[in-house]
Amino acid sequence: MPKQRIALPKQLWTEQSIDLTRHRYQGKLLTKSDGFALGKAQRKKIPREQLAHLSERPKDITALTLYDWSNEGRLERLKPIRAKRMSVSPFTFYRGVPALMLFDQVWEQHNSGLFQQICGDCHLSNFGGFASPERNLLFGINDFDETLVAPFEWDLKRLVTSFVIAAKEIGLGESTGLKAIQRMLNAYILHLDQQIALSPLQIWYEKIDASILLEKTENQKVRKKLAKKVNSASARDSASVLPKLTQQDDETGFRHFIEDEPLLWHPKAGEPFSQENDAFFERYRSTLKYDRQVLFDRYQCTDIALKVVGVGSVGTRSAIALFEDADREPLILQMKEANSSILSPLFLQKVPHEGERVVYGQQLMQAASDIFLGYSTAQQQHYLIRQLRDMKVSIDLVGMDDAFFYEYADSCGLALAHAHAKAGNADVLIGYLGEGGAIIQILQDYATQYAERNLSDYLQFMNAIADGKIQLAGEEAL
Incomplete structure (x- = not known):
């Protein structure tokens, strides 16, 4: 049975949208200089400052509307378990219904117009270690259930917001979350810039080895914790x-x-x-x-x-x-x-x-x-x-101090840059983003606003539970 129809814009693409999935523009392969110029020109058409604005939800659409939509078709006996796990905190709520942010993003009045394959659910807990076919431990995004072709910055927006929400949850505070965003974006832009010097084959073959990340970790306390994770990964099979x-x-x-x-x-x-x-x-x-x-x-x-x-x-x-x-x-x-x-109704091609x-x-x-x-x-x-569990390693946020949080932000920025460069054009993205100062402030503003909206949505969710409208499982569900 098809899900209820949710109000969506008439289309996702506009006249200003550029398709980077084939690495071409107007039928021609992009050189690195052409790609940089294209990104810079796009910045003039769609100023980066406009990316800081949140959308207004259509009338009568709330977080509970989207939660109900996402629950349709699920096994009835498990819905209370999902609700229980989402109810733990604003961050578990944020993780639990990725369709909510995708819905908000598609209603935003402005996006970069630079379309490529994105993760779609790019929060900080969806990064981790996983095995390569050669049995090396790599670091990167490890969940692609929501992957789609969309504006590249949607991944950045979901990731920066997750840093603000998670920092508050583990007791580090909003200022730590905002600094983590700065660290992540600096690493992202620096690594994108490094990718421009590489050929397509070199980008394709590049891997972010967990042992290399470990060597680059400056804080000795953090390095010791990460080393324990890396060393135990090979036994996780x-x-x-x-x-x-x-x-x-x-x-x-x-x-x-x-x-x-x-x-x-x-x-x-x-x-x-x-x-x-x-x-x-x-x-x-x-x-x-x-x-x-x-x-x-x-x-x-x-x-x-x-x-x-x-x-x-x-x-x-x-x-x-x-x-x-x-x-x-x-x-x-x-x-x-x-x-x-x-967003499937807006896809140009049926999946x-x-x-x-x-x-x-x-x-x-x-x-x-x-x-x-x-x-x-x-x-x-x-x-x-x-x-199942093929050398998969996740980082436990509980107990993280500032130093660990910042090092992790660096790693996420590095990994996301490689994923975006592999799927799209690093030169175009750098041309649009610039050197970093402006986009950092823009995305910090966005993250602060969306974290507040997420908290409001979470409280609405908890009120529905208190009113008996959403059934919860017991502690055994956690």
């Missing part, structure tokens, strides 16, 4: 979670998942993945590169369980599948339902498969992607598939 998630059957020798309701359970009749799983994984196999298909053939599926994940993803159809080779060596895949963006949309966006923006990244369909639902 399918085998490492077997004792916690599974137990072995004495008769068959196969492992199966240990139920832990309401967060982990085997599908019952009529639930997702209760049937036709062989066909599902055969369709998934066809989306992998040929050599990965052959590798995948060395495993067989021995168990599947539904699993609650994340904050914003709670309630969508998510599961994990245990595969074992002939010697019982494990491979655990995660299947996440991929839903359409709230054939939402899982494919996420995969293509991730492959375009990440330095290296999971070798088992693919997609499939089951019961008309689209899914994204990837490995």
Whole structure:
């Protein structure tokens, strides 16, 4: 059943919009000098100062309207768990409904007009470590559920706002959040500028290695904490979670998942993945590169369980599948339902498969992607598939001091610059942004305003909970 229709502008593109997805302008490839001049000219057409203005929401549209929209189609039994996780703080609320900010951004009167592939949900907790095919630990964006072609600064706006909200949450204060924005944007602009000197192939091959970031970390206390994370990453694989998630059957020798309701359970009749799983994984196999298909053939599926994940993803159809080779060596895949963006009606081209949309966006923006990244369909639902916990490392915000927060901001700016340069044109973006002073102030102003709006939205959400309009799960949901 299609979701309720939400009021959107007539179009996302305007006469002033420029498509950077093919690295061309008016049919010709952009040289570096032409790209810089194009960005500078765009700055005159659409002054950067206009990016600081928040949109006004259409009449009768509130945060709860968008929350209800995002809840449509989710599993009813899991909606209270999502609400519980979102209710923890203004930051978990911000993370829990990315459609809300995308909706606000599309209604903003002005954007840069520089369109390229973006993350779409670029907050600071969506950065972290992940494995390259060579088993090196890389750092970058690690969630692309909302990826789309849109103005590049939408990623910057979501990221800077997250620094202000998160800084307050962990007790560092707004001034620390604003300084973190300055650090992040300085790193972003500096690295974009460095990318201009590289060829397209050099940008494509470039990777942000976590060990290099560690070497560049000046604060010794922070370096020690990061080193512990980096050193433990190689042990975070399918085998490492077997004792916690599974137990072995004495008769068959196969492992199966240990139920832990309401967060982990085997599908019952009529639930997702209760049937036709062989066909599902055969369709998934066809989306992998040929050599990965052959590798995948060395495993067989021995168990599947539904699993609650994340904050914003709670309630969508998510599961994990245990595969074992002939010697019982494990491979655990995660299947996440991929839903359409709230802005899908404005896309110039219809998206054939939402899982494919996420995969293509991730492959375009990440330095290296999971070798088992693919997609499939089951019961008309689209899914994204990837490995569970393949050297994935996230940074815990709780306990961060100012020094750690600033170092992390530097890393996020570096990683986002590489993602944007890989997907778009660094020279055009630098031409538009300038050297940094003006855009830093503009985005700090925006972040302060949107953080206040987010707090107001969060309080409205909490009032709806208090009034009994939104049901909450218990503490076991956290």
